[in-house]
Amino acid sequence: MDIFTEVFGFVFQYIDAVAFLILAAAGLSIIFGMMGVINMAHGELMMIGAYVTAFSMYAGIPAPIAIVLAGAGAGVAGMILERLIIRHFYKQLLSSLVVTWGISMMISQLFLITFGPTMESLPTPFSDIKILIGGDIGFSIVGAEGFLSIQGSSGRLPKGVQSFGVYRVVMFVISIFLITGLWALLRFTEFGTRARATMDNPTMANALGISTPRIYALTFGLGSALAGIAGGLFALTSSITPFFGAAFTDKAFITVVVGGGTSVISGLVASALALGGVQTIFTNVFSVYIGFVGMIGAAFLILLLMPTGISGYLAIRKSRSK
DSSP states (O other), rough: OOOOHHHHHHHHHHHHHHHHHHHHHHHHHHHHHOOOOOOOOOHHHHHHHHHHHHHHHHHHHOOOHHHHHHHHHHHHHHHHHHHHHHGGTTOHHHHHHHHHHHHHHHHHHHHHHHHHHOOEEEEEETOEEEEEEEETEEEEEOHHHHHHHHGGTTTSSSSSSEEEEEEHHHHHHHHHHHHHHHHHHHHHHHHHHHHHHHHHHHHHHHHOOOOOHHHHHHHHHHHHHHHHHHHHHHHHHSSOOOOTTTHHHHHHHHHHHOOOOSSHHHHHHHHHHHHHHHHHHHHHHHHHHHHHHHHHHHHHHHHOTTTTTHHHHHHHHHHOOO
């Protein structure tokens, strides 16, 4: 295998890992960083998004619109939960952890009883388009017919040629647009200004006329909508079950904690870039399981050196340099 193929394969896996972490953790980062709530039901909100996507596509709705509906459905579900239960546990880390953990179990069991243990898998978009690299092919993007002709009668790709799915690249692009849009929302809109003010000093924000309960409700709804969108995107590559979110929750929590709560966006991006790189390296050298273990080890070292997370460390450095 030539060096270009190896480098491309590594870069492809790296952007896939970074996109995975950003998409899985974006909603959780908003809720934890801005509200001080440990939302153990994050995975179930992703699961709601996955089910909304599935039912929408079964009804003939195109995948992009189905994913938007997934975000809307999870966002509404999150706002209902916030209004009925979670609003009573702001800034109470342990209480919010226990309460949202109970909510997560109830939601997953409700979906298990209602829809059964599994659903029919959804088709992955762009599955008939492949990126081929290596051997005599070099670099090319082919459709289904071109891919089959290259495989030939043996049903295998020529020696030294690797195949990569286009949907993973699409997910990376979506993660960039999503995090950029989230940054713009918090930075340039009236809601973002009020949300940041509420996060910094809710008492003062309330005294200045900002409806902090409304900001909290909208923020929790936004985080839930992001979880639903992520669930919809992942539903096109994974089996949909009532325990769908469990496969993503642990990595999302690690990413958020390492990023820190000082700056939601920069912390999330920096954490995803760092942990995604470690996971990719260890996965390539050893295995997928060791890649996950390596990511946990990296998180431990980062938090040992930066107890407030990456964003907290950067904020301290910035204040000292002034």
